[in-house]
Amino acid sequence: MKTSSPARGGSRSRRRAGRVIGRRIPRLGTRGQPEESRASILRAAVAEFAEHGIAGARTDAIARAAHVNKALLYYYFKDKDALYEAVLDHVFGGLRARVMPVFESNMAPRQKMLEYVGAYFDYIAANPRFPRVVQAEWMRAGEGSARMQRVAKEYFRPIFGKLSEVLREGIDAREFRAVNPMDFAPSLVGIIILYFSAAPLMKTLMKVDPLSEERIRERRAFVLEFVSAALFR
Amino acid sequence: MKTSSPARGGSRSRRRAGRVIGRRIPRLGTRGQPEESRASILRAAVAEFAEHGIAGARTDAIARAAHVNKALLYYYFKDKDALYEAVLDHVFGGLRARVMPVFESNMAPRQKMLEYVGAYFDYIAANPRFPRVVQAEWMRAGEGSARMQRVAKEYFRPIFGKLSEVLREGIDAREFRAVNPMDFAPSLVGIIILYFSAAPLMKTLMKVDPLSEERIRERRAFVLEFVSAALFR
DNA sequence: TTCATGTAATTAACCAGTTAGTTAAGATTG
DNA sequence: CAATCTTAACTAACTGGTTAATTACATGAA
Missing domain, CATH: 1.10.357.10 (Tetracycline Repressor, domain 2)
Incomplete structure (x- = not known):
């Protein structure tokens, strides 16, 4: 199909499951900063909704931009x-x-x-x-x-x-x-x-x-x- | 799922395949008024895009509102x-x-x-x-x-x-x-x-x-x- | 006048890709 | 333990777009 949206994506995120060679990345969540996770999702959502409108916004894209798993969106928010x-x-x-x-x-x-x-x-x-x-x-x-x-x-x-x-x-x-x-x-x-x-x-x-x-x-x-x-x- | 869009629809269109009991409905298309068909689609598209934005607009809805088959959209216009x-x-x-x-x-x-x-x-x-x-x-x-x-x-x-x-x-x-x-x-x-x-x-x-x-x-x-x-x- | 044929206009039915949302299992940490 | 979070597979519904057939008219030959 390959419709309208210009195939955003890319940057498959180098981060691999929370651990990085030398230093610990303060992995969001896990008793880390639940507040910060929520905020991060919200920030990403603002950007995504702004760029693509309400129906054009992709929940996957929001999760990716927030460096958070999609399921977490639905942990914090009922639905889109x-x-x-x-x-x-x-x-x-x-x-x-x-x-x-x-x-x-x-x-x-x-x-x-x-x-x-x-x-x-x-x-x-x-x-x-x-x-x-x-x-x-x-x-x-x-x-x-x-x-x-x-x-x-x-x-x-x-x-x-x-x-x-x-x-x-x-x-x-x-x-x-x-x-x-x-x-x-x-x-x-x-x-x-x-x-x-x-x-x-x-x-x-x-x-x-x-x-x-x-x-x-x-x-x-x-x-x-x-x-x-x-x-x- | 049942997300955002408020399930527009209704009016399944009583017209049945071009012929109606007494009088002929000047069925759009079929050598009728191709100009009018195109214009009708455009009118409907303006309304649909205005109400739902570019990604939220539904081609089905446009076709329905224009009283025209969806395929006709693609006859007159390359794509959405x-x-x-x-x-x-x-x-x-x-x-x-x-x-x-x-x-x-x-x-x-x-x-x-x-x-x-x-x-x-x-x-x-x-x-x-x-x-x-x-x-x-x-x-x-x-x-x-x-x-x-x-x-x-x-x-x-x-x-x-x-x-x-x-x-x-x-x-x-x-x-x-x-x-x-x-x-x-x-x-x-x-x-x-x-x-x-x-x-x-x-x-x-x-x-x-x-x-x-x-x-x-x-x-x-x-x-x-x-x-x-x-x-x- | 009639009939075959071409062509623009239109449709019903279908398909394949996308996407919101779910779920089950497990990891991490205070 | 409980709260927070990840992974990844899965599904049900939707939606853009295609296809093959159909219709109505026009043309022109017989």
Whole structure:
């Protein structure tokens, strides 16, 4: 058959059953670091889901990348779907943790908004694979999959709620232009996220590496300026 | 096994081998409307790829939705991959056709930019499934798949080139703020596209239907204002 | 008019490769 | 001992793709 997927594989992993000539490799597991094994699987799953999407992801590939036996995936996670769900919690949980504190502080709306955008950007910039995982999620079925419902309630609603508050304050204080949160929020997310998920494409279009440190700094500045100009009076 | 996909199916199609009691159903194919058959397959493919991503799309499902035998897919298209490529050409070809004429006209940069954004928005609004297909594409492998190379060269480069020109003109005329096209372009795309690809998610978050006619009108106005405020001096 | 023949369009049935998930047995270590 | 983990073989279901037959129409000779 030999369909679509470009036959990834290779590097059959030189490691042979946990022991290496001179030194002991701290073989994952075996009372070693169960936490670390789980984390390793999760890391690998993020990468795999990001590159190949939810259906294209191969559990074998995840296990291999995590240097772990496939059976261990099913020791820690019920099935592929549960693993994906764990990935979502990891990604969005991290975002929420990074971003919510900003809303708790007592800055002026302007400042608060800038901090929020900056924090959001930094989180994504530090994990440029995340947008692809995310998009794999909201690419899903027309109506809300049960999974999406949960993710929306647990992560998006609180952030969206707080963001709406800030907007309200800013608008009432005549500092912000009057925008509908339902318009502003997805626009912001789009600006931040798409740059990263389109990075591979941009790389082929320009000569610059869109993910170089310098470029990212520039991009960050642009996003803040752009949003400021668009929102602030 | 019973993994991810929610067992779509149903409607086993009452039509039985071309003949129906009273009237002849204009059975697709068999010297019927070959053009229509091809188009029907493409339509179905757009929907399927949008909903389930490239690897998640099922050729059986596409055939069923197109009311056509699966083998006919392979009569018209070499394989699943070629079909996906045809979908891409359909989507991006349409966009290019809609958007490029704007650049040929001789409006002032300001006006030209607004026309461009409007045309882009309208095209997507008229085909809200397209963003998901698109994103399935640039979600793909880290580096440029050969396919992405082609799509980039054929569709994105010309548009990006023209957009850059307009930006240059506007900036030189002191009408636009000085922005890097490499920053502006993906931001714009993000603002336009993400609203639609996130629509299902938003639907669960708010009570409003994000795709109602009224909402789309509002959204369009917002996008134009937002971009104006951010770009124009 | 009729009949044979060619050809584009279409189908039902099938096949072979892939893949999620399982299982049984054993290894390692605190 | 119990928790953590490996190995490796196995299976049930699925899915892309093929094949051989079939249908409807067009053409042109008789």
